[in-house]
Amino acid sequence: MKFGINLFPTVGPGDKSGVRFFEEALALAERAEQLGYHHVKTVEHYFSAYGGYSPDPVTFLAAAAARTERVRLITGAVLPAFSHPVKLAGKLAMLDHLSHGRLDVGFGRGFLPEEFWAYQVPMDESRARFNEGVEACLRLWTEEEVTYEGNFHTFGPVTLLPRPFQSPHPRVLVATAITPESGEAAGAAGYGVMMVPSINKQEKLQEMLARYRDTRTTAGLTTTDEDVHFSYNCYLAEDRDKAHRLGQVYSERTNSLLASAVSSWQHNRSSDYAGYERIVARVNSSDFNKQLRDNKVLVGDPQEVADRVELIRSLYGETTISLQIVSGNMPFEESVRTLELFAEHILPRFS
Structure with a gap:
């Protein structure tokens, strides 16, 4: 198994300035590398x-x-629906060079209606725009004199500069939420997957992973731990009761922000997001203690969290886990302590 950090901001100007958030996030990235973590994601x-x-x-x-x-650098994820593929492919190739080939590219469809409204992109085009954007980026990375004629973008002939540092291109991951078919499509294409276990039942997630791995096997591909990414809210303290108490505070604050962000799904529908109208009720009914019992958060003292990771491995096999250590406006010092406790007590057990 491999472990890294997902610096998913859950703050606004009333909590801390952008300058402060980014300074702290970059300091956490540096500390993650010093402690031997695998990746930094955002x-x-x-x-x-x-x-x-x-x-x-x-x-x-x-x-x-x-x-x-x-440390590897992972987009978790960029959204092709909101970018021209020439721009997106060029930015990512440039980052691959700046990092000397440490980039893994995660692509996602997005799911918040306000973001689609701002870009004036219909949500019913989400899947088609995603597929077209990923395809166009891959062609731009690997071919010369590319002429592309899609439903949303037409360009060429063009040859992208710079070419990606990694050959033929960086590892590609795609965000898969609740539909097994999206995981199967990723497996058939040879992509990795990024999943959020907190939004799925254990049996559903196991089914999605089995179908994904079976599809890769059928395509003649092996599946490594770096092909399956999970993200978990994470909070560690030496004292278990303190970890549970504060972990609940930070998790519930993050959940309240998510509830606000998805609230427009109450009056929004899209054929590309079947069932998402139920997301509001699901988020509003979230219960931290149930999440703890169902092993959907990595919260506790080091021994408890190590046991939770062991259970994750037994249920889902070898995966890469992203620790969300800034969720809920967690104080910077507590994020550092969580990072260090996990590195001291848990990384050696699973390395």
Whole structure:
């Protein structure tokens, strides 16, 4: 198994300035590398305290690349629906060079209606725009004199510069939420997957992973731990009761921001997001103690969290786990302590 950090911002100007958030996030990236973590990841979101401090993960990861030497840098994820593929492919190739080949590219469809409204992109085009954007980026990375004629973008012939540092291109991951078919499509294409266990039942997630791995096997591909990414809210303290008490505070604050961010799904529908109208009720009914019992958060003292990771491995096999150590406006010092406790007590057990 491999472990890294997901710097998913859950703050706004009323909590801390952008300058302070980014200084702290970059310091955490540096500390993660010093402690032997595998990766640093961040998201693309807009407008709200649920992710809005990260409208461009490439910009942040370029800054992280300048302050680190070994840790991998992962977009988790960039959203092709909101970018021209020539621009997106070029930015990512440039980051691959700036990091000397440490980039893994996670692509996602997005799911917040306000973001689609701002870009004037119909949500019913989400899947088609995603597929077209990923395809166009891959062609731009690997071919010369590319002529592309899609439903949303037409260009060429063009040859992208710079070519990616990694050959033929960086590892590609795709965000898969609740539909097994999206995981199967990723497996058939040879992509990795990024999943959030907190939004799925254990049996559903096991089914999705089995179908993903079976599809890769059928395609003649092996599946490594770096092909399956999970993200978990994470809080550690030496005292278990304190860890549970504060972990609940931070998790519930993050959940309240998510509830606000998805609230427009109460009156929004899209054929590309079947069932998402139920997301509001699901988020509002979230219960931290149930999440703890169901092993959907990594909260506790070091021994408890180590046991939780062992259970994750027994249920889902070898995976890569991203620790969300800034969720809920967790104080910087507590994020550092969580990072250090996990590195001291848990990383050696699973390395």
